[in-house]
Amino acid sequence: MKASLTLLAALLAGSASLAAHAAISADEAKALGTTLTPIGAEKAGNKDGTIPAWTGGLTTPPAAYKAGDGIRPNPFAAEKPRLTVDAKNMAAHAATLTEGTKALLQKYPSYRVDVYPTHRTAAFPKFVADNTAKNAVRAKTQNDGRSMEGAHAGFPFPIPKTGNEAMWNHLVRFNGQAYEAKYRNLSVDASGRATLATEGVSTQEYPFWDTSKTTADTFWRIKLAYTGPARRAGEALMLVDPLDIGSKDRRAWAYLPGQRRVKVAPDLSHDTPNPGTAGATTFDDTFIFNGSMDRFDFKLVGKKDMLVPYNAYAAVYQAKQDELLKPNHLNPDFVRWELHRVWVVEATLKEGKRHVYSKRTFYLDEDSWAALASDEYDARGQLYRVGFAYMAPSYDLPAPYTDMFGHYDLVSRVYSLTGFIAETGGLRHTKPLPEREWTADSLAGAGVR
Numbered sequence: 001m002k003a004s005l006t007l008l009a010a011l012l013a014g015s016a017s018l019a020a021h022a023a024i025s026a027d028e029a030k031a032l033g034t035t036l037t038p039i040g041a042e043k044a045g046n047k048d049g050t051i052p053a054w055t056g057g058l059t060t061p062p063a064a065y066k067a068g069d070g071i072r073p074n075p076f077a078a079e080k081p082r083l084t085v086d087a088k089n090m091a092a093h094a095a096t097l098t099e100g101t102k103a104l105l106q107k108y109p110s111y112r113v114d115v116y117p118t119h120r121t122a123a124f125p126k127f128v129a130d131n132t133a134k135n136a137v138r139a140k141t142q143n144d145g146r147s148m149e150g151a152h153a154g155f156p157f158p159i160p161k162t163g164n165e166a167m168w169n170h171l172v173r174f175n176g177q178a179y180e181a182k183y184r185n186l187s188v189d190a191s192g193r194a195t196l197a198t199e200g201v202s203t204q205e206y207p208f209w210d211t212s213k214t215t216a217d218t219f220w221r222i223k224l225a226y227t228g229p230a231r232r233a234g235e236a237l238m239l240v241d242p243l244d245i246g247s248k249d250r251r252a253w254a255y256l257p258g259q260r261r262v263k264v265a266p267d268l269s270h271d272t273p274n275p276g277t278a279g280a281t282t283f284d285d286t287f288i289f290n291g292s293m294d295r296f297d298f299k300l301v302g303k304k305d306m307l308v309p310y311n312a313y314a315a316v317y318q319a320k321q322d323e324l325l326k327p328n329h330l331n332p333d334f335v336r337w338e339l340h341r342v343w344v345v346e347a348t349l350k351e352g353k354r355h356v357y358s359k360r361t362f363y364l365d366e367d368s369w370a371a372l373a374s375d376e377y378d379a380r381g382q383l384y385r386v387g388f389a390y391m392a393p394s395y396d397l398p399a400p401y402t403d404m405f406g407h408y409d410l411v412s413r414v415y416s417l418t419g420f421i422a423e424t425g426g427l428r429h430t431k432p433l434p435e436r437e438w439t440a441d442s443l444a445g446a447g448v449r
Contacts, residue, residue, distance in 0.1 A: 023137050023139050038128070039368075040157075041054060041366035041367045042341060052119075057398060058123055059123045070425045070428045072395070075313070077313075080116075081115055081116055082117055083115045085112065086113070087109060097307060098308075099361070099375045100386030101373070101386075107410065108329055111332065113337045118339050118340060120340075120367050121393045121395070121400075122393060122400045125397070127154075131153040132155045135154045139151035146164070152215050171219065171290070175206070175399050175400065176399045177205065177206055177209040178203075178206070179430055180203050180204075182200070183418075184199040184424060185276050185278075187278045187416045190413035196229050198228065198232055198278075199226070200224055200225050200226040200227045205221050206219060217244070220240075223236070233257075235254070235257060236255040238440075239251070246292065249269075252266060255444055261444065262441070262444045270295060270355065271284065271356045280415075285374075285385070285407055287402065288405055289374065295350055296349055296350060305339055306340065306363055308363060310336065311391060313392045316421070316422065321420065341366045343364040343366060345361070346359070360374060360376050361375040365400075368393075374386070374388075378411075384411060386410065387408075388406060388407075389404070390406075392404070394429065396429075399429070404419040404421065
């Protein structure tokens with residue numbers, strides 16, 4: 001009997017170790033702010049100098065910027081590409097290209113990657129560094145990595161040991177605590193015709209970054225009020241993601257003007273086609289990845305030097321819609337690519353789980369923890385969709401900003417662009433709304449008809 005109890009205790013201890021992953025040691029954390037940046041990136045540049053050392057990021061707005069304006073001028077507008085990668089020379093640069101980038105170069109002769117000098121512009125307020133150091137030795141995941149606790153107002157896992165930890169850094173990435181934008185989501189079909197999928201006002205908050213509190217139950221929430229197209233005007237949507245999303249799951253509500261009431265909408269997650277992109281992406285394609293990690297096993301592959309969209313001010317803030325959206329792909333003249341170190345995370349569909357993707361590869365920027373690119377594979381193991389986020393840091397806060405992103409469907413030849421704000425007033429960092437504005441009743445009041 002005693003032997004059985006001892007065996008049972010050992011099994012329970014083993015199960016607990018699977019359920020929760022401990023924080024790093026105090027000695028490991030000493031690297032933060034010394035050989036590593038305060039949020040865990042390598043301070044040094046790469047060997048050949050194409051990635052420079054991090055010196056604090058971009059914190060001084062260019063002279064052309066007007067305080068409070070939602071449109072941010074491009075501080076690197078005068079720079080020229082140092083090289084261009086296309087289908088003819090891609091083999092020579094294959095080691096720095098994502099599989100999705102290679103597929104697009106092979107599929108569309110007009111697609112190209114203009115590579116500019118690398119600028120490590122990601123910067124954060126001082127409290128982010130201070131709290132990241134505290135979180136590093138106390139944050140841990142639970143529910144097989146799907147939930148997170150022990151962290152607040154700083155990155156939870158600056159020195160990640162698992163894929164789930166790295167993805168948590170992305171999920172709580174710092175864009176500022178609260179911000180608002182009038183946006184357009186656009187789709188371009190196989191014939192090259194661009195159509196408006198949705199437009200409206202997006203209000204986002206990250207209670208996780210609220211420094212007036214010591215803890216938060218919610219890490220992210222969004223409220224969308226649709227103003228177009230005409231058939232969708234008046235609809236509203238609200239999503240709330242808890243830190244314990246592994247057991248509590250997302251809360252979601254939708255307001256439909258035809259019914260004049262708010263409905264609980266539990267399907268607004270995972271691989272449900274996103275009506276905000278006319279079904280061209282899934283809900284968890286949002287921001288390259290969004291929501292719960294319950295359907296995939298996430299493996300931390302390591303770090304690589306990769307070409308990714310970065311400092312894309314021209315695409316995010318300066319481009320006109322008709323100039324940016326071209327047949328088959330975005331106009332390469334407006335997309336700036338740079339060589340950066342990224343964490344590579346592979347997600348493989350769990351046995352017994354359902355999703356339209358069987359495998360996904362994510363590329364997380366080491367300087368901001370934002371996912372900047374992804375490769376999505378179908379059930380046959382074939383590359384299906386390709387995603388990119390267009391980094392354009394808000395140097396006035398400071399905060400990296402990656403909420404304009406898009407996906408290419410290699411099968412249907414359709415691509416989508418989410419969060420286009422260049423012609424709608426740009427992005428404004430705001431103060432958090434009162435808690436009463438994040439209730440189902442408040443969503444009903446957001447409807448305009």
